[in-house]
Amino acid sequence: MRHPAPLPPGFHGLRELRNFTLINVQLQKKGDYQLEKIIATSPALEELTLWDVNIRGRFKEWVIQASNLRFLKICSACDYGWNLGDLPRLDYAVIDVWDYLGGDCDFSKFISSLASVTELCIYTCHPPSNGANMLEELPCTFVNLKNLTLYTHFCELPSILSTFCLLRNAPNLERLKILIYYGEEQKFEANREFQDAQCTDGMCANLQFVKMTGIHWHSNEMSFMELILSKARLLRTLSISYDEECATSNEGALKKLQKYKKASTHAKVIFKGKAGSY
Known part of the structure; x- marks a missing residue:
């Protein structure tokens, strides 16, 4: 039109x-x-x-x-x-606005306007336009948020910080779905020590289901999965699938993953094989 x-x-x-x-x-x-x-x-x-x-x-x-x-979806390359x-x-929101990643836009203020939702889908995979970190702090808590979907990656600092910022501010989150976008090359090392420093008491306290789609078995991704398994005491399943262009051996990565300590005695790691299109 x-x-x-x-x-x-x-x-x-x-x-x-x-x-x-x-x-x-x-x-x-x-x-x-x-x-x-x-x-x-x-x-x-x-x-x-x-x-x-x-x-x-x-x-x-x-x-x-x-x-x-009740439902809001905004997808745009620019802020208008x-x-x-x-x-x-409002119960469910989908937000994909490239221009909010840096520049003069106050993305944290915008996202805070969605604090009442129970389900949120947000794209944090785009590189910030001015090199700034996208989300580090939020002036609100998503107390009602039960389901969070992130289109993101663990290759660069802004996207990593955005993921942890959202998790810190969603104390009642039960389901986390991460779809890896633009995650082919890891440019920043976020080891377990770094990721532990991003956590707060109570983070992932109610998390039960985690699904990660399109991973490359990068060390940052492995550290994140290790952290989730060690923090989420109510975790039931961690489902993972790898990107079709992944060059790392699935067998070796899975063996390492199975050795990670689990905070939940009911937690199961489910390997789904190659990810389909998404």
């Missing part, structure tokens, strides 16, 4: 709109005003997806505010000024 028409004069909202999805849309100047008004005047809106929505010209900061919204307002019923 390209260049949608402006809102008609006297537009008073879409009272029955429940699902609003924009994919590959080019908005004209002041398109942010249009989106803000449509969302704010749609009281029944439950699902909102903004996927590759581009706004031409200079844009202002605007607010996504919807009292009944969106802020999150009052979303009291």
Whole structure:
């Protein structure tokens, strides 16, 4: 969809709109005003997806505010000024915004607006635009978060710090799913000692299921799995699959993995073989 028409004069909202999805849309100047008004005047809106929505010209900061919204998905290469307002019923969010990785964008503030969700999917695999670390601290705790999905890797410091930052601030997390993106070459060594230093008391206290897809058996990945096994006292399964371009021997890595100490007597390591597409 390209260049949608402006809102008609006297537009008073879409009272029955429940699902609003924009994919590959080019908005004209002041398109942010249009989106803000449509969302704010749609009281029944439950699902909102903004996927590759581009706004031409200079844009202002605007607010996504919807009292009944339960699902939010934002995927974009750029930050187009969106802020999150009052979303009291939001339960699930998917966030993939490249521009938040450094620059002038306060990603921690944006993510903190999602503190009430029970399920979160976030992409932290993109390299920061200015070399800054993406997430090191958050001004909130995700007390309701039960399921966390990360598209990330353990090859560079920003992505590693982001992963630990989110884990530290999700004390009731039960399910963690990590899909490795851009994880072919390890450029920073985060050994067990380094990763232990990122932990806090109570981190992973309620974690029961961990799934890691597309690993390369890098030392950082191995250290992370060792840490999870040693910290998660309620862990039931650690499921792993390797990337099709992985050059390391599965047999040797698995033998090492099986020797790691487990905090949970019920923990099982499940090897799923080669990862499929994701």
